[in-house]
Amino acid sequence: MLTGRMMDFPLAITHLLERVNTFFPNVEVVSRRADRSLARITYKDVYTRGVRLAAALAKLGVGPGDRVATLLWNHAPHLESYLAVPAMGAVLHTLNLRLAPSEIGYIANHAKDRVLLVDKTLLPLYAQFKGDVPSFEHVIVVNGDDPVGEKASAAGGDPSGEGWLDYESILESAGAPLPSSLFPALDENTAAMLCYTSGTTGKPKGVLYSHRSIVLHALVACMRDNLGIGEDDVVLPVVPMFHASAWGLPYEAAMTGAKLVFPGPHLDPESLLDLIERERVTLAGGVPTIWLGILDRLDREKGRWDISSLRRMIVGGAAAPPAMIDGFAKRHGIEVLHAWGMTEMNPLGTIARVKAGLRDRTDEARLAYRCTQGYSVAFVEQRHVSDEGAVLPWDATSMGELEVRGPWVAASYFGDEGGDRFTQDGWFKTGDVVKICSEGYVRICDRSKDVIKSGGEWISSVALESALMSHPAVLEAAVFAAYHPKWSERPVAAVVFREGMRATDDELGAHLAATFPKYWLPDAYVELAQIPRTSTGKFLKTKLREDFASVLEKR
């Protein structure tokens, strides 16, 4: 092999930390405190404090590869750990504070976290799982007295006397250390960040991002066609920093020098709208429920907020309802960009931008493209595959499991569980059942474990659920597979009716028959008071399958 003669310069997060200090020292990083006031620091402060954090952690014995966990909302100290912990060669492990305490404990223990950074307001949560994590050696309390820059100890930090450290105090006692002594030259494949999937089945699994994967992901996200973040942006990551690195938004802002605005724990529509107006936010990212709430407030209180600064909202993490995307555009002139990704891919995979060649289509057709999951960003490759392993055509009809590969796609899980998700020929099985059109736009039909395989045909549980929920009597519906002696699996619908309303099985069947072929219609309907859910609010279909495994046999 003839090798190019270019520098062996690593794609390391260290460069981002140095870059904000070099070129963007005066750009602000704003954080909403628990008491709703705003803390303002600059990138120069982030750098200085990040260096001190690294010195303090080194003093506590944190070395290369050690896991430093965070149980934190989105705010400047979390950003400091995002940049400084990987730069010192350690691994930042973001714990999901929305999980059940026992799950958090399982995950922290599985990762063998040695240090925990925890918001003072989350200490009660920590108390519920700390006993499960014998590997914790040090607990550092952040935002001890709410205002950034004040110390928990000054407000009587560590009231329990259990050996907590105060974040501001350890930063202060670190003095003015030399960055060169703390940030080693890193191989770009060094582990930088650990995120666990919240998995609706099985135990959570850890995804171990490298410096390289995070940097490449951020570079591609900053391309104009993707998130297009630039130095003149004001970026509001509503998506939590414990969800797949908040889609990389903190890294993308640092890479470009964009101002960051963090909402802290205040994620209600009114707080967010106030923040967008006050800080002149230009780009915000969050899950559909957040934007649904905001759209509702904007519709109900027209003119209350001036959010004209907002040029783009990124929605991901779940399928966005078309009415929402359309509503923002038509009623408020705001572009909602629909993206799809996974914890296993850092997370960005596809973006639903309308290609230039498709912009002369009807409004309806363009909206349809914008509501798909989109097509792959540069350096992500996509295909979908049948049950038998055949690669399927992009004909908008063939349904198969989406597989992806690329430099920021996981090759294995931390601890090597879940090897069946990685194919022999180097693809990751996403678990999403999709169709792909000739233009390459991906449309998710179902999760592969939820799709119903009836006599060799695939039936989308998601499509049936959406249709059932459009019936006026139905509040919620979850469709799942039940064992059938002849067809192997047949669909069964669990239905929650609206208060005081009802529909017969025949009425529901007739409602569905208007849209679907006969063999798609559920064989049975079971009425429930509520659908069982996971700790993150998703339908827990494994429970339904267990509870109603033999519902069709008994008939």
Add this chain to the structure above:
Amino acid sequence: MLTGRMMDFPLAITHLLERVNTFFPNVEVVSRRADRSLARITYKDVYTRGVRLAAALAKLGVGPGDRVATLLWNHAPHLESYLAVPAMGAVLHTLNLRLAPSEIGYIANHAKDRVLLVDKTLLPLYAQFKGDVPSFEHVIVVNGDDPVGEKASAAGGDPSGEGWLDYESILESAGAPLPSSLFPALDENTAAMLCYTSGTTGKPKGVLYSHRSIVLHALVACMRDNLGIGEDDVVLPVVPMFHASAWGLPYEAAMTGAKLVFPGPHLDPESLLDLIERERVTLAGGVPTIWLGILDRLDREKGRWDISSLRRMIVGGAAAPPAMIDGFAKRHGIEVLHAWGMTEMNPLGTIARVKAGLRDRTDEARLAYRCTQGYSVAFVEQRHVSDEGAVLPWDATSMGELEVRGPWVAASYFGDEGGDRFTQDGWFKTGDVVKICSEGYVRICDRSKDVIKSGGEWISSVALESALMSHPAVLEAAVFAAYHPKWSERPVAAVVFREGMRATDDELGAHLAATFPKYWLPDAYVELAQIPRTSTGKFLKTKLREDFASVLEKR
């Protein structure tokens, strides 16, 4: 070291070739033929033809690491070789057709090029150096009969009977080969492209780009703050594809799926303006002389061309005159973005965008920032260093040699000449003498070999030249160092007067004294009929130094 668990997916140009075919098959690639007509193909064609080109080259014996040279204008077949030659593991070597034939011969021989792709119209040039290159085994004639898709042979190609092959014929006879058999899985550090510096001193030196360096460079160029190329752009690379990969524009277009428009050999203002209007070009890149010519035409023939599609012009390769940047903005509403780079860095180093925090400055101050070389793009690091090797402060005053490092900066030259340009601690010495302000904007004062070192003080030859050329009697001026027994070096000015005009040495000295300290003023003025120049039109100061080495001693 704890390694991240992400896929080992290479940053290879192969992905770009596959990507245009997968997601952007119908996007056009337009080329102006030698006869001025326009050839239109699509990215799907580029892919199909690229695969055939690889098959044909493999049949001719081209293997991994072999150099395939091009002596071509900017057009679709050149793009095909840009993508397909590196994808097959070979190295594309772009020969600069503006050099003297003996220089081209030296370079092709030094590179040991095995195959040459040459435009039919450039065969007379080829004839002047082919004798110098015994390594050439095959010569393939492109655009044999001008229209893309017709064959040179049909028009009596190879009239000399010397064994030339016709590009279209070898593509046709390649049939429909399997891409998987032609494009191996590549290590991203594999050499992809070879470009020689045109160096004003010494022999030209080869820079061997890797797949990784080209891909990372293109990713960063596509960031919104940099060139910001997107899928809805129509990109016109006026900068030749034999100059540092045309700033990566062809790769950036392929990465995003942007339409490409190539000017072929027609680089006069009228042809370019016609092309911009007709193809609705949105982004164009070229050297200052090109844009000066265009600005002049636009000013003189207001309203003749509708170039409202143009959102951005990139100027680089030489310092852009402020009046030009200002003129485009004020008189035609077009943003000219000034960038700086080098063949040794793939080439993008810095971009002169005005940071958001500086936009409230006066028009004059903002123009001053836009006329600097700018500040480093992500993953390029910059510093300037004194003669004694001290890293200098960013105080807008200290003058020193600019040094850069990053993943697309050369670590050595092909053949390992010029080792003194690479520092022990991993930086590349650019040869540019600069000042850097506190915001990080770089301003080039001189080439290091041209700066005049007088009694320990540095004097900028460029600054003196600019000032001399603002004197009404002066057409051109070049300032260079002459030996001085006491001060080691002192400035001497070579002056070409305007026809029928003259100025005495005292008058010129008085003109300069208004701007510069006394010790900067030239010790002598020599009148010339013309300034000696290199084959690329730069002042040949080595010649002036030789001719006037002892001019100060004789006095």
